Amino acid sequence: MIRPPALRPGSRVALVAAAGPLPPGGVERAMDRVRAFGWEPVAGRFCRGRCSGYLAGTDDERAADLDAALADPGLDAIWFLRGGYGTMRILDRIGWPALAAHPKALIGFSDNTAVHLAAQRAGVVSFHGPHPHTAEFPDFARDTFLPVLTEPRPAGVLPFPAGSAGRAEALVEGQAEGPLLGGNLSLVASTLGTPFAIQPRGAILFMEEVGEHVYRLDRLLSHLKLAGVLDAVAGIAIGAFSEVPDEGSDGRPTVRELLQDRLGGLGVPIAFGFPFGHVDDNWTLPMGVRARLDAGAGTLELLEPAVAERG
The missing domain is CATH 3.50.30.60 (LD-carboxypeptidase A C-terminal domain-like)
Known part of the structure; x- marks a missing residue:
C-alpha cells in the first residue's frame, strides 16, 4: 500500500462535499477547524451546493471537486465535509489513478466509505475518521485523529x-x-x-x-x-x-x-x-x-x- 505523506504545519487540505449538503455555516466551521490544526483549508468550488434536497450539488459538480483535488499535486489531504448519501453516484466518474500518482490523505466516514473502498483499489492508505463540519470535535477524537495523520510511526x-x-x-x-x-x-x-x-x-x-x-x-x-x-x-x-x-x-x-x-x-x-x-x-x-x-x-x-x- 502507498502511504500518503504525513501532514505538517501549513499542509493544504481540500474540503470536498462528495455526498450530502452542508448545513448553514458548515463549510466555515470546517475551515476554522482545519486552521486550528495548523493547516490551510482549500474549499472545493462546489462544496456549498445543493441538489435534489440530499446532494451537495449535481453529480458533475461533486465529481469535478473531487477529481480536481485528487489531481492537484499541491494538496496534501482531502477531508470530506460530511456523509449522507451521494458518493456511490460519482465513483465511476473519478480518475482514481491520480491518487496513486499524487498520494494524499483521504479523510471521512459514513457514506465516504465508498471513497475509501475506491482508494483501496488504487492501492493507497486512506482514513476512516470524523468529518470537519461538526459543531463538536471532542479531545478524544482529536487525540486519535492527529497522530495517525502526522506521525510516521505505528500508533x-x-x-x-x-x-x-x-x-x-x-x-x-x-x-x-x-x-x-x-x-x-x-x-x-x-x-x-x-x-x-x-x-x-x-x-x-x-x-x-x-x-x-x-x-x-x-x-x-x-x-x-x-x-x-x-x-x-x-x-x-x-x-x-x-x-x-x-x-x-x-x-x-x-x-x-x-x-x-x-x-x-x-x-x-x-x-x-x-x-x-x-x-x-x-x-x-x-x-x-x-x-x-x-x-x-x-x-x-x-x-x-x-x-x-x-x-
Missing part, C-alpha cells in the same frame, strides 16, 4: 474514551492480524458486485452503522455472508451500531444478539463496542494498514505507520 494499541469500559466485548475470543478494511455496513454491502467492492481476504473487517432497523441490519450482514465477505476475513472489529429504532422491542433481538447470531459461527475473532462510527468519540482508522485484533483483550493495535515521512 500501537488504540485508546478508549475516559469513563468507558476501556475495552471492547469479545463475541468470539482469539487474535488475528491483517489489513484494516471496512467502514459503514450499508456502503460495504452496496458496493458488492461493483468494481469498488471490498477485497476482504485476510483482512480485519471493521464496521459501523446508524439508524437502521434490526431486520435491515440482519439483511446487510446476511448479504455479506452470502457474498463470501465474512468467510474471507481474519477477524471482525465492530464499532457503534447507533440509533437502532427497534432494538430489543416486540421480541426483536438487541444488536449484540443479532451480531452473535449472524457472526458468531464464522470461526474468527470478533469484538464489539470499539469507539468508531456515528459517535462523538470517533477513532480515526487507517484503511489498508496492518492491524492486530485481540478480541479477548478487547483491543485493536495498529502495527504499521499510516503515513510516510515527507521527502
Whole structure:
C-alpha cells in the first residue's frame, strides 16, 4: 500500500462535499477547524451546493471537486465535509489513478466509505475518521485523529474514551492480524458486485452503522455472508451500531444478539463496542494498514505507520 505523506504545519487540505449538503455555516466551521490544526483549508468550488434536497450539488459538480483535488499535486489531504448519501453516484466518474500518482490523505466516514473502498483499489492508505463540519470535535477524537495523520510511526494499541469500559466485548475470543478494511455496513454491502467492492481476504473487517432497523441490519450482514465477505476475513472489529429504532422491542433481538447470531459461527475473532462510527468519540482508522485484533483483550493495535515521512 502507498502511504500518503504525513501532514505538517501549513499542509493544504481540500474540503470536498462528495455526498450530502452542508448545513448553514458548515463549510466555515470546517475551515476554522482545519486552521486550528495548523493547516490551510482549500474549499472545493462546489462544496456549498445543493441538489435534489440530499446532494451537495449535481453529480458533475461533486465529481469535478473531487477529481480536481485528487489531481492537484499541491494538496496534501482531502477531508470530506460530511456523509449522507451521494458518493456511490460519482465513483465511476473519478480518475482514481491520480491518487496513486499524487498520494494524499483521504479523510471521512459514513457514506465516504465508498471513497475509501475506491482508494483501496488504487492501492493507497486512506482514513476512516470524523468529518470537519461538526459543531463538536471532542479531545478524544482529536487525540486519535492527529497522530495517525502526522506521525510516521505505528500508533500501537488504540485508546478508549475516559469513563468507558476501556475495552471492547469479545463475541468470539482469539487474535488475528491483517489489513484494516471496512467502514459503514450499508456502503460495504452496496458496493458488492461493483468494481469498488471490498477485497476482504485476510483482512480485519471493521464496521459501523446508524439508524437502521434490526431486520435491515440482519439483511446487510446476511448479504455479506452470502457474498463470501465474512468467510474471507481474519477477524471482525465492530464499532457503534447507533440509533437502532427497534432494538430489543416486540421480541426483536438487541444488536449484540443479532451480531452473535449472524457472526458468531464464522470461526474468527470478533469484538464489539470499539469507539468508531456515528459517535462523538470517533477513532480515526487507517484503511489498508496492518492491524492486530485481540478480541479477548478487547483491543485493536495498529502495527504499521499510516503515513510516510515527507521527502
